[in-house]
Amino acid sequence: MKDKLSILLVNPPIYDFAAYDFWLKPLGMLTAAGKIANADFQLFDFLDRVHSFYSGKPKFKNDKWGRGSFYSEIITKPDVFKNVPRKFCRFGLPKDFFIEFLKENDHCDYVFVQTVMTYWYLGYKEVIETVKTYWPKAKIVLGGPYTKICPEHAKSIGADFIDGEENNPVMVPARGIEMMTRLNGVSLWNLYKNPETAAMKITQGCPFKCTYCTVPIFNKGFTARPYEEIIEEFNFIISLGVKNIAFYDDALLYKADEVIKPFLRYVINNKIKINFHTPNALNARFIDAELADLLVRAGFKSFYLGFESRADEFQKQTGAKIFDNEFSDAVKNLVAAGAGKSSITAYLILGHPKFEIQNVEDSMKYVNSLGVRSMLADFSPIPIVADSKLCEKYVDISEPLMHNKTVFPIIVYGADKVNRIKDICRSLNHKVEGA
Numbered sequence: 375m376k377d378k379l380s381i382l383l384v385n386p387p388i389y390d391f392a393a394y395d396f397w398l399k400p401l402g403m404l405t406a407a408g409k410i411a412n413a414d415f416q417l418f419d420f421l422d423r424v425h426s427f428y429s430g431k432p433k434f435k436n437d438k439w440g441r442g443s444f445y446s447e448i449i450t451k452p453d454v455f456k457n458v459p460r461k462f463c464r465f466g467l468p469k470d471f472f473i474e475f476l477k478e479n480d481h482c483d484y485v486f487v488q489t490v491m492t493y494w495y496l497g498y499k500e501v502i503e504t505v506k507t508y509w510p511k512a513k514i515v516l517g518g519p520y521t522k523i524c525p526e527h528a529k530s531i532g533a534d535f536i537d538g539e540e541n542n543p544v545m546v547p548a549r550g551i552e553m554m555t556r557l558n559g560v561s562l563w564n565l566y567k568n569p570e571t572a573a574m575k576i577t578q579g580c581p582f583k584c585t586y587c588t589v590p591i592f593n594k595g596f597t598a599r600p601y602e603e604i605i606e607e608f609n610f611i612i613s614l615g616v617k618n619i620a621f622y623d624d625a626l627l628y629k630a631d632e633v634i635k636p637f638l639r640y641v642i643n644n645k646i647k648i649n650f651h652t653p654n655a656l657n658a659r660f661i662d663a664e665l666a667d668l669l670v671r672a673g674f675k676s677f678y679l680g681f682e683s684r685a686d687e688f689q690k691q692t693g694a695k696i697f698d699n700e701f702s703d704a705v706k707n708l709v710a711a712g713a714g715k716s717s718i719t720a721y722l723i724l725g726h727p728k729f730e731i732q733n734v735e736d737s738m739k740y741v742n743s744l745g746v747r748s749m750l751a752d753f754s755p756i757p758i759v760a761d762s763k764l765c766e767k768y769v770d771i772s773e774p775l776m777h778n779k780t781v782f783p784i785i786v787y788g789a790d791k792v793n794r795i796k797d798i799c800r801s802l803n804h805k806v807e808g809a
Contacts (some may be wrong), residue, residue: 378412380482382512382567385419386489386504387466388444389496391458391780395423395442397620397653401561401573403488408559416482417565418475420466420497420781424570437677438650440571440618443647451497454775459789469500476508489518489535490726492756492774495531504710522592523758524774543548558609571618572611576604577633578627582657584693585760586726586753596625598633605640613647620632620651620689627660638668648673655680661697666707677708681720684737686727692761698740705744716807718746724795725753725765725783735798742802750799752779771802 385400398421407415423434424444435443451462485505489498500555502514517537521528528536579593611619613764627634641648650673658679661669669677683689684698708718720741726732734750741748751755754777755765762771768785769776776782783792 377416377526378581379410379484379697380412381407381410381415381484381486381560382482383407383415383417383486384472384488384501384798385461386487386494386497386501387419387420387464388494389449389462389464390491390494390778391460391606393444393446393460393469395444395464397440397571397573397651397678399571399573399620400488401575401622403563404563405575406517407486408561411559415562415565417562418472418797419566420472420670422467422566435801436570440652454773455778455781458784460780464497466497470620472501472504473508476504481509482512485512485514487514488514489520489528491754491777492520492524492527493754493776493778495520495527495774497533497662498772506532512532513586514704519588520774523588523756527774545588558745562612563614563616566614569616571620572614572616573620573622574604574607574611575622575624576637577625577628579797581628582625582693582695584690584695586723586756588756588759591758593624596627596628596629601636604637608637608641608805612646618649618651620653621656626652626654627656627665630665635668638672641672642668646673650674653674654678657696659700661704661707663707663710666704666711666713670711670713672709674713675717677713677718679704679718679720681737681741682723682726683732683734684735684740686733688726688732691728691731692726701741702744705746706773708711709745714747716747719749721751722745722748723753724750724792725779725786727753727755727761727786728770729786734795738802740781742806745806747803747806748799750796752783755782763796 376699383403400419413640421443421444424436426748427508434442445464445467446465448461449464449671455462487498487501498516498520505512505514515535515537516533521537525536563569568751577596577598579596580589581596583590652674655678658681679701681696681701682692686697689695689697705718709715722734722737722741723732724734738748755762755769755771756777757771766773769782
């Protein structure tokens, strides 16, 4: 066996009705790769908008916080979506780019393919089929949320190994492949040339048990990374010139005195200039005056707060994560600390099967009455969560395509009502922004 393995990391294209680079990075794959000590890595990221893999190809610019549109092409909808009144697209670099990359480079021993949403599996399948055509000797390892939520379906799309399977050479190094692994190791952001945006995750799990969320199923309890490890990864990221860091934590502010506050004080005391963002949503319950002050002074530029609904009964039945008085207190604390109201956004679920008690329109009006924006988070029916039973009367939940968050609210409400609610949200936000 040769001294070093060669591994290609692939972040696949997205097949969906809508997609936007909302700090969407393959953190899980880069983190897993960072723990492998004796391998040479290459990266092909279909969703890398800024740095083209070949000169002369189109590039897509970032906004001031590192977000932007993907290259996309309208394609034929799968049959299960024939009655959905939306255009279906493939988002990401053209397939020909990847074929050219595979032709121009030597075969790698392994190809790691990142997965995220279950209903994006057509993109994962495209990558697997292309690798098998042009690099037939490479072994393909499929990992990420899709493989955990739909393991049997994931086995059907052609990969050689699935993350977590007993015969997976990455997860079980003793089986045929001797991979030296690091206990720690930083995520391999250096595989990007001059990255402007990166992601971090400094905690694992969540203390809440929301009925629509997979986090408490995959993670038993809440843990935090050691402080020294957090600082090492952060310093590595900023050494690359990254300007925007998105936190992917599910409970970033939980046990704040032990975890996030020491990190924020490190950033402040060392006068490090960086922009932080929270696309995975913060729990507003924990944003007291001191924490709000530290967040703002450390460089947090966008505050996405998980709110879901202001209806007490809905909150009680789905996890009791946050109530409206706690949300309003958080907004007041952030504004008092110097955060602009335009930087604060509340996520509200659209299309939850308990929509009768959710009062989404009332919740939007409440959020906007505080002078901040609402963002509708379309509900995705996930097979393994408690709410999945409620979804079975609407869709065939065994088909991952039917987990699509654009589709499910349309099935629950109808396209006209979905359009009306989204128009109301835009109108309310416009009034807030113009105030």
